[in-house]
Structure formats: structure tokens, C-alpha cells
Amino acid sequence: MSEDTKRLLPTGICWCGCGKTVGLGSFFARGHDKTAEGAILAADYEGSVARMLDANGYGPTNSVTKAAVERGGWEYCPRDCGYAGTPASVRNHLKQHEK
Numbered sequence: 001m002s003e004d005t006k007r008l009l010p011t012g013i014c015w016c017g018c019g020k021t022v023g024l025g026s027f028f029a030r031g032h033d034k035t036a037e038g039a040i041l042a043a044d045y046e047g048s049v050a051r052m053l054d055a056n057g058y059g060p061t062n063s064v065t066k067a068a069v070e071r072g073g074w075e076y077c078p079r080d081c082g083y084a085g086t087p088a089s090v091r092n093h094l095k096q097h098e099k
Contacts, residue, residue: 008027014020016032016039028036045051050059058064065084068074075090077083083093 014029016036
């Protein structure tokens, strides 16, 4: 996290706006993070991931995946297959391909 990034703190109320009480340290009720993702896409980007990427400077010539690896804690698959994700996601990807 960069120095100019605002630290977010859970409030005990779901951040999707539903008003539900959530557990200690949680921002969302179970599954409501996906509700919030869909809602922000609809509200600010006409329901389009491509519009959201473009609005944030990403697209075919500026990879959001590369940015996630460089700055977001993601990693590339060590098999050099092009897959990228969180460390847990990469482990799962590797296990699936061991079978």
C-alpha cells in the first residue's frame, strides 16, 4: 500500500449498502462483495468491465493483469503459461494441471 493510499476500516455494516451487520474485521456480508462489484459496474461503467478498465487507464496496450502482478500481490504461474492470479489461485491452477 502506498503512503497516499487511504486506509480503509471495517465499520460493522456491510459496505454494499444493504445495511446488514457484519462480523469483526469484515467489510461485506457473505457474497455482498460481488453484489458491490456488479453495482459499481452498473452505476459508473454502464455494466461494462471494458469501460471500467478504460476509465482507469487499462486496456490492450496497458495490462491490468501486469499491474496486479507488479503492484497488487498477484503472481504469474511458474510454468510460464500466462496465467496470473493471487498466490492461492496460482496454487490451485497448478494443482489442476497436475492431474
